[in-house]
Amino acid sequence: MENKNKKAKLLILISGGGSNMDAVICACAAGQLNAEVAAVVSSNHTAGGLEKAKKHNIPTYVCAKSDFETEAKRDKKIAEIAACLAVDYIVLAGYQGIVTPVLIDKYKDKIINIHPSLLPKFGGKNFFGLNVHRAVLHSGDKISGATVHFVDQNIDTGKIILQATVDVLPADTPDDLQKRVLSIEHSLLISALKTLVE
Numbered sequence: 001m002e003n004k005n006k007k008a009k010l011l012i013l014i015s016g017g018g019s020n021m022d023a024v025i026c027a028c029a030a031g032q033l034n035a036e037v038a039a040v041v042s043s044n045h046t047a048g049g050l051e052k053a054k055k056h057n058i059p060t061y062v063c064a065k066s067d068f069e070t071e072a073k074r075d076k077k078i079a080e081i082a083a084c085l086a087v088d089y090i091v092l093a094g095y096q097g098i099v100t101p102v103l104i105d106k107y108k109d110k111i112i113n114i115h116p117s118l119l120p121k122f123g124g125k126n127f128f129g130l131n132v133h134r135a136v137l138h139s140g141d142k143i144s145g146a147t148v149h150f151v152d153q154n155i156d157t158g159k160i161i162l163q164a165t166v167d168v169l170p171a172d173t174p175d176d177l178q179k180r181v182l183s184i185e186h187s188l189l190i191s192a193l194k195t196l197v198e
């Protein structure tokens with residue numbers, strides 16, 4: 001950014017509980033991150049993250065797939081929100097929507113995603129939620145983790161910004177592994193954002 005003291009403006013996209021979103025909002029409020037969350041967009045009317053964002057007085061929007069004819073039209077709306085707020089980065093934090101070129105082309109190298117595996121392993125269309133952790137356990141891998149990467153036109157293939165690992169333990173269920181990975185995601189996402197905004 002040109003002015004080092006200027007806070008980067010973030011738009012966070014969520015679909016669920018929003019614990020990563022909450023961690024980013026708190027890091028901004030605590031001054032750990034030279035950024036501010038301008039708004040949160042959920043792809044889901046009942047996402048738990050919406051209430052969390054409202055508690056922090058962050059403006060929220062819902063852009064559910066069912067409210068638009070196409071994903072491109074949804075992204076046009078999200079791009080309008082982003083432009084209106086003059087955001088610098090778009091952060092996908094547990095966002096389950098497909099991001100189309102309508103958004104990617106406008107925010108090239110400005111959209112990042114957090115994924116709960118060590119990409120390029122266990123990434124792509126069917127790797128979301130517990131599916132990721134089931135596949136890791138099935139593979140016999142002894143290490144898993146999370147990845148923050150830029151978003152490109154394919155799913156989970158963009159340039160990697162940062163990764164962190166966790167052990168996979170012999171008795172792990174997919175749920176156990178999901179919880180262990182989520183426990184490192186928050187600081188990983190904040191560290192990755194730091195590299196972008198500072």
Ligand code: GRF
Binds near residue numbers: 015017095115
């Ligand atoms: C996280 O595991 C994230 O990596 C994945 O979805 C989960 C969302 O968690 N994309 P939360 O909504 O941030 O709590």
